[in-house]
Amino acid sequence: MTPIIGIDFDNTIVGYDELMYRIAVERGLIDGDGDRTKRAVRDRTRQLADGEIEWQKLQALVYGPLIREARLLDGADEFIRRCRDAGMAVFIVSHKTEYASCDETRTNLRTAAIEWMAAHRFFERDGLGLSRDAVFFESTRAAKIGRIKAVGCSHFIDDLEEVFLEASFPRDVQKILYAPVPPLVPASSATVVPSWRALCDVFFHKA
Numbered sequence: 457m458t459p460i461i462g463i464d465f466d467n468t469i470v471g472y473d474e475l476m477y478r479i480a481v482e483r484g485l486i487d488g489d490g491d492r493t494k495r496a497v498r499d500r501t502r503q504l505a506d507g508e509i510e511w512q513k514l515q516a517l518v519y520g521p522l523i524r525e526a527r528l529l530d531g532a533d534e535f536i537r538r539c540r541d542a543g544m545a546v547f548i549v550s551h552k553t554e555y556a557s558c559d560e561t562r563t564n565l566r567t568a569a570i571e572w573m574a575a576h577r578f579f580e581r582d583g584l585g586l587s588r589d590a591v592f593f594e595s596t597r598a599a600k601i602g603r604i605k606a607v608g609c610s611h612f613i614d615d616l617e618e619v620f621l622e623a624s625f626p627r628d629v630q631k632i633l634y635a636p637v638p639p640l641v642p643a644s645s646a647t648v649v650p651s652w653r654a655l656c657d658v659f660f661h662k663a
């Protein structure tokens with residue numbers, strides 16, 4: 457049976473780490489030194505007096521009005537293209553609300569994400585060749601899992617292990633955890649891949 461591939465969007469296809477770090481420094485939330493990962497930026501921002509609010513605002517900015525500056529994670533496009541070339545259906549299933557509560561610009565986050573995909577040629581025939589109808593945004597994690605079932609995914613790739621740990625996550629869907637910093641002890645039965653290239657090698661049996 458031909459695999460049906462489902463992929464998460466935020467921090468799986470699109471990466472915000474560098475952007476978050478830069479904006480956090482520009483807004484004076486953190487100094488321009490130290491660890492540049494999203495987790496480090498979050499932890500340092502949260503230590504501020506209004507840290508939680510500032511962290512929410514920072515996320516609203518990078519997922520919304522500034523998303524065009526976020527980057528395509530290395531090899532994600534290549535993986536999707538190879539799946540398409542092999543005749544596999546590819547769906548993007550994202551847990552994403554329409555608006556962020558802390559976003560004063562009232563940017564529609566789903567529209568912003570679609571525009572980012574379009575700018576990276578996701579919907580062009582000679583780009584990644586995805587249909588706009590193959591992209592789903594859901595308002596809750598439960599609805600996201602429902603969608604993964606509804607489109608009949610055989611595999612799902614996500615950066616968030618919590619998704620795979622949900623009791624409602626279907627047992628017959630192969631879990632692939634995209635983890636550039638792999639967990640020391642994986643909490644789920646997911647296959648852990650450190651990069652898209654590694655996943656390509658596993659998936660397409662290339663040495």
Ligand SMILES: [Mg+2]
Nearest residue numbers: 464466467615
């Ligand atoms: Mg994610």
